[in-house]
Amino acid sequence: MGILIEVDNLNYRHPNSEPGMLSALRGINLRIAEGEYVALIGANGSGKTTLARHLNALLRPTSGSVRIGDLDTQNPRNYAAIRAMVGMVFQSPEDQIIATTVEEDVAFGPENLGIAPQEIRERVNTALQNTGMSEFRLRPPHQLSAGQVQRLALAGILAMRPRCIIFDEPTAMLDPVGRKDVQALLSQLHKEGITILYITHFMEEAVRAERVVVLCQGQVALDGSPAQVFNDAPSLNKSGLERPPAAVLADVLRPQIPQLAGNILTVEELTQSLLACPIPSGRILEQPPVEDEQPTPLIKVHDLGYTYLKGTPFAERALTGASLRVDEQRSHGLIGATGSGKSTLLQHLNGLIRPQEGTVRVGPYDLNDPKIELKTVCQLVGMSFQIPETQFFEQYVGDEIAFGPRQMGIKAAGLVQQVRQAMEMVGLDFEDYKDRLVFTLSGGEKRKVALASVLALHPRILALDEPLAGLDPLSRRDLLENLREWQSSGVTMVVSSHYMEDLVELVGVVTVLKNGKDVISGALAKVFSRRDELEEAGLEAPLVTQVAASMLKSGWALPRGLVRQDELVRAVAELVKAGVHE
Amino acid sequence: MSNFEYLGRVTIGQYLPIDSFLHRLDTRARLLFFFCLLAAITLAAHPAGLFLGLVVALVCLVIAHIPLKFALRGLLPPLPFLLVLAVIQVFLARDSSHSVILFQFGPVILTNTGLWAGAALLIRFAGLILGLSLASFCLSTSQIIHGLDSLLKPFARIGFPSRDLIMVMQVTLRFLPLLALSAERIAKSQAARGAEWGIGHGSLLQRARQIIPLIVPLFLTSLHRAENLALAMDARAYGSSSRPTSMVEMHFQAVDGLAVGLGFIITGVILVV
Numbered sequence A: 001m002g003i004l005i006e007v008d009n010l011n012y013r014h015p016n017s018e019p020g021m022l023s024a025l026r027g028i029n030l031r032i033a034e035g036e037y038v039a040l041i042g043a044n045g046s047g048k049t050t051l052a053r054h055l056n057a058l059l060r061p062t063s064g065s066v067r068i069g070d071l072d073t074q075n076p077r078n079y080a081a082i083r084a085m086v087g088m089v090f091q092s093p094e095d096q097i098i099a100t101t102v103e104e105d106v107a108f109g110p111e112n113l114g115i116a117p118q119e120i121r122e123r124v125n126t127a128l129q130n131t132g133m134s135e136f137r138l139r140p141p142h143q144l145s146a147g148q149v150q151r152l153a154l155a156g157i158l159a160m161r162p163r164c165i166i167f168d169e170p171t172a173m174l175d176p177v178g179r180k181d182v183q184a185l186l187s188q189l190h191k192e193g194i195t196i197l198y199i200t201h202f203m204e205e206a207v208r209a210e211r212v213v214v215l216c217q218g219q220v221a222l223d224g225s226p227a228q229v230f231n232d233a234p235s236l237n238k239s240g241l242e243r244p245p246a247a248v249l250a251d252v253l254r255p256q257i258p259q260l261a262g263n264i265l266t267v268e269e270l271t272q273s274l275l276a277c278p279i280p281s282g283r284i285l286e287q288p289p290v291e292d293e294q295p296t297p298l299i300k301v302h303d304l305g306y307t308y309l310k311g312t313p314f315a316e317r318a319l320t321g322a323s324l325r326v327d328e329q330r331s332h333g334l335i336g337a338t339g340s341g342k343s344t345l346l347q348h349l350n351g352l353i354r355p356q357e358g359t360v361r362v363g364p365y366d367l368n369d370p371k372i373e374l375k376t377v378c379q380l381v382g383m384s385f386q387i388p389e390t391q392f393f394e395q396y397v398g399d400e401i402a403f404g405p406r407q408m409g410i411k412a413a414g415l416v417q418q419v420r421q422a423m424e425m426v427g428l429d430f431e432d433y434k435d436r437l438v439f440t441l442s443g444g445e446k447r448k449v450a451l452a453s454v455l456a457l458h459p460r461i462l463a464l465d466e467p468l469a470g471l472d473p474l475s476r477r478d479l480l481e482n483l484r485e486w487q488s489s490g491v492t493m494v495v496s497s498h499y500m501e502d503l504v505e506l507v508g509v510v511t512v513l514k515n516g517k518d519v520i521s522g523a524l525a526k527v528f529s530r531r532d533e534l535e536e537a538g539l540e541a542p543l544v545t546q547v548a549a550s551m552l553k554s555g556w557a558l559p560r561g562l563v564r565q566d567e568l569v570r571a572v573a574e575l576v577k578a579g580v581h582e
Numbered sequence B: 001m002s003n004f005e006y007l008g009r010v011t012i013g014q015y016l017p018i019d020s021f022l023h024r025l026d027t028r029a030r031l032l033f034f035f036c037l038l039a040a041i042t043l044a045a046h047p048a049g050l051f052l053g054l055v056v057a058l059v060c061l062v063i064a065h066i067p068l069k070f071a072l073r074g075l076l077p078p079l080p081f082l083l084v085l086a087v088i089q090v091f092l093a094r095d096s097s098h099s100v101i102l103f104q105f106g107p108v109i110l111t112n113t114g115l116w117a118g119a120a121l122l123i124r125f126a127g128l129i130l131g132l133s134l135a136s137f138c139l140s141t142s143q144i145i146h147g148l149d150s151l152l153k154p155f156a157r158i159g160f161p162s163r164d165l166i167m168v169m170q171v172t173l174r175f176l177p178l179l180a181l182s183a184e185r186i187a188k189s190q191a192a193r194g195a196e197w198g199i200g201h202g203s204l205l206q207r208a209r210q211i212i213p214l215i216v217p218l219f220l221t222s223l224h225r226a227e228n229l230a231l232a233m234d235a236r237a238y239g240s241s242s243r244p245t246s247m248v249e250m251h252f253q254a255v256d257g258l259a260v261g262l263g264f265i266i267t268g269v270i271l272v273v
Helices: A048-054 A076-085 A102-112 A117-130 A146-158 A176-191 A226-230 A233-238 A245-253 A267-276 A342-349 A397-407 A412-425 A443-455 A473-488 A500-506 A524-528 A531-536 A543-553 A565-581 B027-043 B047-063 B068-073 B079-092 B112-138 B141-156 B162-191 B204-235 B254-272
Strands: A003-012 A025-033 A037-041 A063-068 A086-089 A164-168 A195-199 A211-216 A219-224 A297-308 A316-327 A332-335 A357-362 A381-384 A461-465 A492-496 A509-514 A517-523 B101-105 B108-111
Touching: A003 A048, A025 A048, A025 A195, A025 A219, A037 A048, A048 A164, A048 A195, A063 A076, A076 A086, A086 A146, A102 A117, A102 A146, A117 A146, A146 A164, A146 A176, A164 A176, A176 A195, A211 A226, A211 A233, A219 A226, A219 A233, A245 A267, A245 A543, A245 A565, A267 A543, A297 A342, A316 A332, A316 A342, A316 A357, A316 A492, A316 A509, A332 A342, A332 A500, A342 A357, A342 A381, A342 A461, A342 A492, A381 A443, A397 A412, A397 A443, A412 A443, A412 A473, A443 A473, A473 A492, A473 A500, A492 A500, A500 A524, A500 A543, A509 A524, A509 A531, A517 A524, A517 A531, A543 A565, B027 B047, B027 B112, B027 B141, B027 B254, B047 B068, B047 B112, B047 B254, B068 B112, B079 B108, B079 B112, B108 B112, B141 B162, B162 B204
Parallel strands: A037 A195, A037 A211, A086 A164, A164 A195, A316 A517, A332 A492, A332 A509, A381 A461, A461 A492
Antiparallel strands: A003 A025, A003 A063, A211 A219, A297 A316, A297 A357, A509 A517, B101 B108
């Protein structure tokens, strides 16, 4: 097949970058053939988005050249043809919807290309069908869910019938089922012969591509098949990335099961390879779970109902009788599909939203009592929203973090002390960071500032809405470490997340929400063993649980309810040891 | 309703997708007809013309199959204001030459012209409110955009940037709910850190002061959004063809012409009577 994208010695400097700074892209050479499926990965700020924007002439090289199907992106006359050829789905899908109804938004691209009305109509219909959006064709875009907006953005590109589609982290904000849908759509498009360039922070998604390109500080660090790239762990780490979770799990199991294949990258490969391994005949005596002392309840939510814009034609029911009990020192997870009411429930916990139906009790406060002020509650419950860095309102890191304590009337030395402490808790050096401008920080640093600004009030409870979404693997690991440190210092967390792997590291108890109601609640092991109900709620058990379940099925006498990697490894080790003794 | 709901989920206008004769008319015909009617009611000098305008609006509501009760409910919220205005009008509007004094009590003088002026004000506003709601019941935002686009097209020949203007309108409509949503998020994240926000007490000045820390970040996020939107439009080839097309095709038929003609006649009658 012919070459579609040719990038030669591409250098790019941001127009107003400071002289000392490195160029955003440095000497990139890349060839992408028609019909290829390429994953582009790299740490936050490695230049992925900047490179992608060169491929449909949104940005032009400072030096070097980019040619798309023989058309040079430097020539403005080629723009229309290039953009018809290379479509792009952006990072935040809600910002790329232009029209006031779904079908008109899909028609926007073809209209600009000057296509005849009947053909536009036909293309719009096909695009809506392929993305499963036909039934919403007349809806205004702000009444769609996050997953639907994502599909609408894709439909708008599909209607232009491009030869290549670039996806810039399309799954960062989606629930597990939404992520799977996107993957299925990608393979479908790939089968139809469309060239795909897929930018992601998820190694398990990158593995599904035919080819993986790794960017590091504006340069191509690795370029090859998934096997080549992901087996080069040292180079990956240098680029701020990790091996895919299934590969990591295989690595830690291999000392116990030496027969495990050496090049495992996906869950399917792992379970397949495990089938071929000898199964130890040993058995582990299942220990009854240790019941420790009765925990004291810290948060009690009973039968909570909430409707946005109640009493107007736009009323939208978000919670329908949700209950939640969080115990002192027992961090709690909230999981559920997008739109299941997690965020609304979290915002009840510090009094931002007052209960319409049902009751909320947090610590000593009864939030049904209007006399209890938000200002009082928020000193007990710190709250961090989704993508908190979009809500910064101060210029400097120090001021942003000092906002909360200042509201409480803390001044001078006490204020400095509190800010310093909060910054140390997230691992930012006070002297080094306090006078930096927030918007110059990296993605991971911004997230830390956002969390420090909540911690500055010393809350005993933290409500975190998707605290790790959108971060690259190393920043995630780093922040996860921080969160666990706070927990051991006595903070109780209520965390909502779409990433089960992160959640099992943070909490011991979870509640599953579905359509605004709690459907399952309890210890991780109990909840994640109910596979069908999880799937119904748009969720998926963590990788370890999935692998353990398939091992159990094939005859491994593993105990039930394994959720963490170390638990699985320990159980397997015991089994293997017991097997040898027999 | 919560303190933090800034109408981010509200659509503008209240389009009712009913299948009526009026809804089936060509969008441009509807736009022109409503424009004529509203202009006539605004400008009509004589009570008889005003009354005719009100009747036409009511008849159109019936033709559009819109429950009259529902439409008339729109008159209730502004009614107290209108009554106050009408009463003021009654005592202030005095055309000294022809007016007949009906009633006098000290400085309070009631004349026939004053009464007429008060009544005219009430009828004019009732007609305008009904006419505007009629238009919003019958035209969706996207229809307004496409209709105006088509009506303004002739002006594009003399260099009037009609398509860009329509685009600006469309993007504005699209942005308003997003703006409300961003405001909601920022206000919430400030309140979550102890800012007194949206709570009933505090003087007007204090409350106004609360808005200031909201404005700067709101501008920043809006600029950021605008930048993203511009990129997304570029990526979808906006402005790259000199002759962009439209998915929505409009067919102007005899009946549409008739409706527009009728609109002109009604306008004429209302203004002349």
